Amino acid sequence: MITGNTKIAAIIADPIKQVKTPQMVNPIFEELGSDTLMVPVHVSADDLSGVWSSLKAIKNFEGMVVTVPHKTTVAGLCDEISEAAQIVGAVNVVTKTANGTFKGDILDGEGFLAGLLSQGIDPKDMSVLLVGAGGAGSAIAYAFAKYGIKHLTIANRTISKPQDLINRLQASFPDLKAEAVSKPEGQFDLLVNATSLGMDENDPLPVEESVIANCDTVAEIIMKPQMTRLLQTAQDQGRKIHFGEHMLKCQCKQMADFILSN
Ligand SMILES: NC(=O)c1ccc[n+]([C@@H]2O[C@H](COP(=O)([O-])OP(=O)(O)OC[C@H]3O[C@@H](n4cnc5c(N)ncnc54)[C@H](OP(=O)(O)O)[C@@H]3O)[C@@H](O)[C@H]2O)c1
Numbered sequence: 001m002i003t004g005n006t007k008i009a010a011i012i013a014d015p016i017k018q019v020k021t022p023q024m025v026n027p028i029f030e031e032l033g034s035d036t037l038m039v040p041v042h043v044s045a046d047d048l049s050g051v052w053s054s055l056k057a058i059k060n061f062e063g064m065v066v067t068v069p070h071k072t073t074v075a076g077l078c079d080e081i082s083e084a085a086q087i088v089g090a091v092n093v094v095t096k097t098a099n100g101t102f103k104g105d106i107l108d109g110e111g112f113l114a115g116l117l118s119q120g121i122d123p124k125d126m127s128v129l130l131v132g133a134g135g136a137g138s139a140i141a142y143a144f145a146k147y148g149i150k151h152l153t154i155a156n157r158t159i160s161k162p163q164d165l166i167n168r169l170q171a172s173f174p175d176l177k178a179e180a181v182s183k184p185e186g187q188f189d190l191l192v193n194a195t196s197l198g199m200d201e202n203d204p205l206p207v208e209e210s211v212i213a214n215c216d217t218v219a220e221i222i223m224k225p226q227m228t229r230l231l232q233t234a235q236d237q238g239r240k241i242h243f244g245e246h247m248l249k250c251q252c253k254q255m256a257d258f259i260l261s262n
Pocket residue numbers: 108131132133134135136137156157158161194195196197199221222223244245247248249251
């Protein structure tokens with residue numbers, strides 16, 4: 001029941017119709033005993049700064065989830081951002097603090113890690129191949145660096161991105177053993193696809209089939225389709241597979257906790 005006491009949270013995006021976060025986060029607010037409602041807010045990039053000031057002025061506004069195309073801009077608009085958000089250069093969740101400022105974080109990496117752990121996959125002693133160094137890939141690399149893994153190889157079409165990312169990560173985590181490659185080779189305990197390759201059924205595989213054959217477990221962050229070509233190929237080769245939906249499921253709980261943390 002929405003009453004005069006109900007607080008508002010938002011997800012801001014453009015386009016907005018496809019978002020699934022409100023239907024996943026609202027039941028979590030309820031489970032947590034919070035009288036907060038998340039609503040979709042359709043905001044174009046051009047209108048973001050005006051909407052930002054208005055959201056700040058709303059006294060019963062708790063915070064928001066931020067998605068395409070606003071993640072990078074919002075990192076610059078927040079009054080305070082986490083170390084993860086600084087290294088990645090993007091924010092995907094914001095809470096309004098008690099003194100009215102906006103604090104941002106990026107939970108893609110923490111969500112992915114929690115999803116792995118929820119399925120009994122602990123990357124601690126693993127040699128990991130992460131393919132993709134965009135927003136989600138960088139956040140996952142940060143989460144692996146913070147958690148501590150044996151070795152991280154990051155492959156990306158644009159090689160300068162993982163090279164720069166590893167430099168930033170090693171400044172905060174000097175013990176991190178990591179390398180950037182344009183064409184991965186060798187054996188890995190875990191392969192993570194953090195590129196957008198696989199969303200379309202005609203997309204090429206993000207790595208050669210021979211690489212998949214040399215990985216024990218193959219994980220996706222793409223949610224639709226659930227069984228991407230990469231996962232199907234890995235399963236056909238007898239590899240263990242991990243679906244992209246685990247990341248979002250775990251991240252929704254973390255997002256609800258962060259929004260209500262003010
Ligand atoms: N499960 C979840 O909760 C969750 C959360 C966030 C994102 N995602 C999914 O993760 C994927 C990536 O999202 P993002 O926000 O990280 O996007 P992004 O910042 O745009 O990064 C896209 C990544 O894919 C690579 N890429 C794109 N097209 C390519 C191609 N044709 N060949 C080789 N590499 C290509 C990019 O390489 P370059 O750097 O060379 O461009 C980059 O590494 C999307 O499918 C998104 O839906 C899932």
